[in-house]
Amino acid sequence: MKLVPCPVNGLRPLQEFHFGGEVRDMPDGEAVSDAEWADYVFHRRGEGAVKREWWYHVPSGVWFIAERDNRTDEFVRSYLYEENGDG
Amino acid sequence: MPHRLLKFALSPDYPESRMFRAPPRLGDRYDVVIIGGGGHGLAAAYYLARDYGITNVAVLEKDYIGAGGTGRNTAIVRSNYLTPEGAAFYQTSLELFQDLSRDLDYNLFYSERGHFTLAHSPASLRTQRWRAEVNKHLGIDSRVVTPDFIKECVPELDLSCGGHQAPIYGALYHPPGAIARHDAVAWAYARGADERGVEIHQNVSVTDIDVRDGQVVGVQTDQGYIATNKVLSAVAGWTTSITEMVDLRTPLVIYPLQALVSEPLKPFLNHIVVSASLHLYVSQSTRGELVGGASLDPYELISMRSTLDFAEGLAGHMLDLFPCWSQVNVVRQWGGLCDMTPDFSPIMGTTPIEGFYIDAGWGTWGFKATPVSGLTMAHTVATDADHPLIRPFHLQRFSNFQLVGEKGAASVGH
Ligand SMILES: Cc1cc2nc3c(=O)[nH]c(=O)nc-3n(C[C@H](O)[C@H](O)[C@H](O)COP(=O)(O)OP(=O)(O)OC[C@H]3O[C@@H](n4cnc5c(N)ncnc54)[C@H](O)[C@@H]3O)c2cc1C
Numbered sequence: 384m385k386l387v388p389c390p391v392n393g394l395r396p397l398q399e400f401h402f403g404g405e406v407r408d409m410p411d412g413e414a415v416s417d418a419e420w421a422d423y424v425f426h427r428r429g430e431g432a433v434k435r436e437w438w439y440h441v442p443s444g445v446w447f448i449a450e451r452d453n454r455t456d457e458f459v460r461s462y463l464y465e466e467n468g469d470g
Numbered sequence: 471m472p473h474r475l476l477k478f479a480l481s482p483d484y485p486e487s488r489m490f491r492a493p494p495r496l497g498d499r500y501d502v503v504i505i506g507g508g509g510h511g512l513a514a515a516y517y518l519a520r521d522y523g524i525t526n527v528a529v530l531e532k533d534y535i536g537a538g539g540t541g542r543n544t545a546i547v548r549s550n551y552l553t554p555e556g557a558a559f560y561q562t563s564l565e566l567f568q569d570l571s572r573d574l575d576y577n578l579f580y581s582e583r584g585h586f587t588l589a590h591s592p593a594s595l596r597t598q599r600w601r602a603e604v605n606k607h608l609g610i611d612s613r614v615v616t617p618d619f620i621k622e623c624v625p626e627l628d629l630s631c632g633g634h635q636a637p638i639y640g641a642l643y644h645p646p647g648a649i650a651r652h653d654a655v656a657w658a659y660a661r662g663a664d665e666r667g668v669e670i671h672q673n674v675s676v677t678d679i680d681v682r683d684g685q686v687v688g689v690q691t692d693q694g695y696i697a698t699n700k701v702l703s704a705v706a707g708w709t710t711s712i713t714e715m716v717d718l719r720t721p722l723v724i725y726p727l728q729a730l731v732s733e734p735l736k737p738f739l740n741h742i743v744v745s746a747s748l749h750l751y752v753s754q755s756t757r758g759e760l761v762g763g764a765s766l767d768p769y770e771l772i773s774m775r776s777t778l779d780f781a782e783g784l785a786g787h788m789l790d791l792f793p794c795w796s797q798v799n800v801v802r803q804w805g806g807l808c809d810m811t812p813d814f815s816p817i818m819g820t821t822p823i824e825g826f827y828i829d830a831g832w833g834t835w836g837f838k839a840t841p842v843s844g845l846t847m848a849h850t851v852a853t854d855a856d857h858p859l860i861r862p863f864h865l866q867r868f869s870n871f872q873l874v875g876e877k878g879a880a881s882v883g884h
Contacts, residue, residue, distance in 0.1 A: 427722065429723045
């Protein structure tokens with residue numbers, strides 16, 4: 384069974400989680416062109432890499448960020464958004 | 471019956487030759503380089519040679535022919551899609567498939583089964599009625615049927631789902647729904663292309679694409695450099711590694727999809743049965759195996775590993791529908807890569823890079839599109855203009871907000 388490291392609840396089974404996609408910065412919709420906005424809405428970085436991703440622990444209602452290699456499925460580390468990976 | 475088979479049976483000396491040559495080495499220059507020896511790349515090579523006389527073509531496959539989604543899918547062919555663009559495209563493919571064994575002179579075991587999408591609630595029955603009306607309007611054989619009709623066609627099916635799941639209220643029925651032998655599709659296109667002069671190179675990996683002033687001038691491979699002005703990327707689940715080479719932004723993200731087969735049983739299941747609520751689809755192959763699949767894995771991953779979670783989940787749902795299968799053994803399970811788009815439609819055609827053509831976004835639904843993709847991409851590469859059938863699927867649609875939403879018809883993986 385795949386285990387996911389939650390910064391609050393520790394290692395928990397995958398079935399308790401919801402995957403939220405790569406962490407991306409939203410541009411200011413008023414300031415960017417239509418093309419830049421469309422790029423933000425639709426385009427993704429689909430290639431293999433260690434990425435910062437949103438994950439949600441459903442039973443406890445915790446959204447957090449995990450760094451995971453999407454080629455090997457190894458979690459490098461996870462932390463709450465406020466901690467920003469430095470804590 | 472294909473004539474070849476008859477000739478072979480009557481001949482005393484079994485004159486079967488290899489399906490395609492193994493060219494000794496890569497050439498220095500080709501008119502067209504096709505990346506990916508799956509069904510799509512091979513079909514494009516075949517139609518380029520057959521319809522446009524372009525034969526100085528190399529298909530480069532990093533592994534073996536059919537190593538990707540082509541040899542891993544559950545082989546379902548259907549056309550009951552929702553949008554006029556999608557329906558016209560898949561209907562053309564289905565019609566090509568119906569005649570493909572004869573066209574390629576190779577038995578593809580194309581077998582029309584009839585395709586049921588079960589409704590487990592009055593609400594989903596309403597959606598199916600809507601889908602049937604849209605399908606009929608687009609000239610596709612599709613209708614809503616009653617539980618009695620389903621029971622008559624598939625007597626083993628427990629319409630009450632044993633009380634474990636919501637019962638079955640009816641189904642969307644698509645009589646032309648079919649299965650085919652997927653490897654044979656790749657081999658037959660490979661042979662047809664090879665006979666017309668196309669070179670098929672297995673174990674050659676493209677490592678970079680050489681673009682100068684916005685125009686393709688060559689590709690780098692692990693076996694040396696090739697000069698060319700036209701490159702077709704037909705690598706489905708590997709597309710993001712290719713678009714990265716040419717700095718092309720796309721919406722594609724890669725998810726695994728898994729499948730399994732049972733031990734062979736005597737033929738009893740004539741139809742293809744799909745339940746979106748139970749994330750399940752199943753048919754019986756011509757060899758007698760039950761072939762089953764589920765929905766996508768729940769998160770992005772570029773890996774073809776298969777999991778126990780998947781096999782357990784799918785087996786459980788199979789037993790909700792078919793309790794009489796409780797003693798049947800699973801003999802094999804596997805995974806494949808799916809290049810998913812946000813609207814569940816493919817990405818096809820020309821790109822902002824001159825000479826770089828893309829055939830991607832095949833997600834969980836690309837096997838059925840193999841013939842029509844080959845045909846339309848050959849046209850696009852040969853004439854440098856997008857074939858009318860694929861214009862709606864241009865990468866540009868994500869910049870001008872013209873999506874082709876097929877999620878309702880494509881979301882359970884097949
Ligand atoms: C489990 C599963 C079930 C499915 N069921 C169905 C179904 O029932 N019906 C349906 O219509 N679709 C189904 N699909 C989807 C379908 O399998 C794919 O969309 C389709 O096979 C894609 O074909 P292709 O020829 O484009 O790519 P592929 O067959 O994946 O071929 C791409 C090839 O490119 C090669 N390649 C990659 N990178 C390079 C490189 N750098 N250099 C050289 N070669 C490279 C790969 O080795 C691979 O052989 C399913 C998929 C899966 C995984």
